Amino acid sequence: MVDDRLRTPGAVRDAERYTAHNYHPLPVVIASAEGVWLTDVDDRRYLDCLAGYSALNFGHRHPRLIAAAHAQLDKLTLTSRAFVHDQFADFCRELAELCGKDLVLPMNTGAEAVETGVKVARKWGYQVKGVPAGQANIVVAEGNFHGRTTTIVSFSTDEDARADFGPYTPGFTVVPYGDLDALAAAIDENTVAVLLEPIQGEQGVVVPPEGYLPGVRRVCTERNVLFVADEIQSGLGRTGTTFACEHEGVVPDMYLLGKALGGGIVPVSAVAANADVLGVLKPGQHGSTFGGNPLACAVATEVVRLLATGEFQRRSTELGERLHAGLQSLVGKGLVAVRGRGLWAGLDIDPTLMTGRQACERLMERGVLAKDTHGSTLRLAPPLVITVEEIDHAVAQLAAVLAG
Structure with a gap:
């Protein structure tokens, strides 16, 4: 019974x-x-x-992903980034190639990828752009959903996600989603990045107006600002292209990836960017105990290979x-x-x-x-x-x- x-x-x-x-x-x-x-x-x-x-x-x-997980479980699940394991290089190289970027930084959850992106953008702003210490700001969109950490909810416009979790982290300017003029007006000399979802998922799968993403790309280039695309929900095949930005021929400076990257088996996220952006990080400045662990890399490498077929x-x-x-x-x-x-x-x-x-x-x-x-x-x-x-x-x- x-x-x-x-x-x-x-x-x-x-x-x-x-x-x-x-x-x-x-x-x-x-x-x-x-x-x-x-x-x-x-x-x-x-x-x-x-x-x-x-x-x-x-x-x-998925049979290929389960097989990859089973094979890795029998060998090695966790070391630490204090050492290099035999699954790490293949994952980083193949994901970088899929993204068309020089480097990737593996993490675990989508929120960790966003937090990593925020930190990298700020560090880039101080070290490369020359923003005065402590003055960096990032432009974000109304209706955004990038995660639920205290920093991320600080620039949420969803009161259920935000209310009663203050004091809030400063350094963010919120503009209407899809309004290129408002976005351009919000950028100043201390702006280091524009952080957007190419399609807003939690808001109700909101697709921006045609020409908006190319306009964001153009403004960011003209104003020496990083375009950071949160493709955690929209990326990795969901919209019919590897990345949703591809629908309008846009290549951001930084991809934030997660969710599907773990194949529904383990939490895997990553930040992908070129060396002039991700290269600002040095040993000891950012990390994660489980980020890029052998089990995660084995599964995520197989995910990348599934996507590489188209x-x-x-x-x-x-x-x-x-x-x-x-x-x-x-x-x-x-x-x-x-x-x-x-x-x-x-x-x-x-x-x-x-x-x-x-x-x-x-x-x-x-x-x-x-x-x-x-x-x-x-x-x-x-x-x-x-x-x-x-x-x-x-x-x-x-x-x-x-x-x-």
Whole structure:
């Protein structure tokens, strides 16, 4: 007889009892997964349309990634950056080549990558640009989501993420997302970087106006400011290109990467830039105990090799067209607007019908898992291994939910 505590109601109750309530998860308890499908403790199956906020771009338990992890687990999991291990050079070289940059700095979480980017930009500003000590500032965008550290929430405009965590870190100027004139006006002689998401994920998969990213690139070049692109959610195949910036032919000075880089197995993040930027760091000035560890490098190298084939970028482009066509057919039938690129979509539901949370609960009842954000907005980001039939199934379930 199965212990009732292992079934969904009991497991949910225990989670609520013994865990700080910093999340409000759907009442589903996942026990196993394969590809795009999840199975709960009661043996119900669900189509994963969130993919761990893009951390599972290659699906659950991708065979090549699992094999790489298993092989490395049998040999070496952690040393320290005090030594060099046999997985490190391949990972750094192959990721640098994928990014078209000289150097990479491996870390663990996306927030660590952003913090690293902030530190590197400031140090570059003082040592290379000549900004007076303690005066560096970075321009960021309204609606941003770059993580939840105290520094990062200091320039968040989401009060849920920011409120009551002060005092806040100075040195950031917030401008409207997509407004090139406002961004240019905010840059002064002490500005060291512009930090942006090429597509804002948490805000609801918001794509900036055409020409905005090339304009940011031009302004940054003219004003001797680093363009730092947070591709932690948007990068590594999610939008149909390796990096979302590629859609407009833009190459930033620094990529911030994470989520999918760990293949859904281990937390891996990285900063990629040329030597004139990342080269400002010297031994002892920045680091991480687990950053670039052997297990992480073994898995992430295989991720880079999967991306190097172009297969997943093509899948995202082709299947994304199918997804967006299906979603657009629901505009006026419960959806107000659809945004996004590739296999990434933000959906605004008619708020008179239901909230985003209610939509997610009803989708869950129909075997599809998604995530709401900001009231009546949903985000869909299925693994890139999804099929046409599975996309059509997800759209059909959404249509049924909207029809009531």
